[in-house]
Amino acid sequence: MNFLSEYTYYIGAFSLIIIGLYIILVKKNLMKVIIGFSIFDTGIYLFLITVGYLREGTAPVFSKSGLDAGKMVDPVPQALVLTAIVIGVAVLALAVILAIKIYAHYGTINLRKIKEQRW
Amino acid sequence: MEIIAGILVLLMIASAIAAALFKDLMNAVIASCIVSLIAAVLFYLLQAPDVAMAEAAIGAALVTGIFVIAVKRTKRFEE
Amino acid sequence: MRKLISIILLGIVATGLFMSISQIPFGEPGERMGDHFIREGVKETGATNIVTAVVVSYRGFDTLGEVTVLFTAAMGLGAVIGLVRRKKTHPVIEPASLIVYTGCRFLFPVILLVGTYIVIHGHLTPGGGFQGGAVVASAFLLMYLGCRGKRIRENLSRGLESLGGLLFILLGVTGLLIGGDFLFNFLPLGEAGTLISAGIIPLIYLAVGLKVGSELAGIIDHLIENTDELSE
Known part of the structure; x- marks a missing residue:
């Protein structure tokens, strides 16, 4: 029980990564696979932020005087995740446009059916 | 707070x-x-307001918009 | 068969991930990468938001690379769409209802204002170029959904995007000429906590905000307007 309350965020991140990986590996619909990528991404962001957390810490912003620098959460993972999120959306848009083009070309986005077809 | 999380x-x-x-x-x-x-x-609960802001604007608004457009342009039902 | 292999693989990954996660303590203080940034960040960069200091100042060169990745993705998207010759037909667009239309018209400037505020105050409060740019782009998404038929001029969004990238590189090269380092902070740091402080950090975040906002708005424009013929 103690383990569960301590590791709530880790469990969330772990589940998201596993569910995203399951969708990517098992599903045959291309749009579903891209949704899986998005969930997988979210899991990794949550994991990185959780690693940088400090119990009863404050956000790394000196918005008022008297904040203790020793009780602040780690800013480095936050900076990494911040840029990763914005790049993620651009790469996702590229994947989506490729899926739309595949649908226009083959008339289906089912990966198994695409494999059976000739050019 | 732990219960909410x-x-x-x-x-x-x-x-x-x-x-x-x-x-x-x-x-x-x-x-x-x-x-x-x-x-x-x-x-936000993990004290990362910068990331929360980015995730709310991008994950909940832009990505959903992009996906909805893509589903509209392809098939809606998985077969 | 394929499913079985996938699930076995998934089990292996899950076990490995679980074993490594259970070794990481949650929220324990210890040796951290960001300790120096937290203790000396305000003194060294003048920005009160340490995340901004890390993104723009300590890891500024890295951010330039990430902005380049964004640019490459947007360019690839344009290239993939551009392979189709567009027919110049204008499909009849069904207008949105009056309530949706008026609501979008009302919300659009408010969201733009919030986005600009987030970009400008990036070095003082949570926020900055990446978040503000995303908020601005979501305002344009709202406009596309609510008021069909209105478009951004493509040249304008391309121009703003190039301007943002150019500003970033020019600031970096100026720092190289003055201080000997790429992205050297050549402006006075000023008093931490005021709007005009922290040297070139607000300027760089403004450039990043311009670039991210116009880039994402351009991606949405491409997706909505140029894929109509593909789905016929």
């Missing part, structure tokens, strides 16, 4: 499983939008 994580996992199971892709997109939205709240 626990409930949110459970909701998030349930939405992710729903996104995997739905045959209607539009429903799956909305479920993945809920995952992003709850992740934004969790980032």
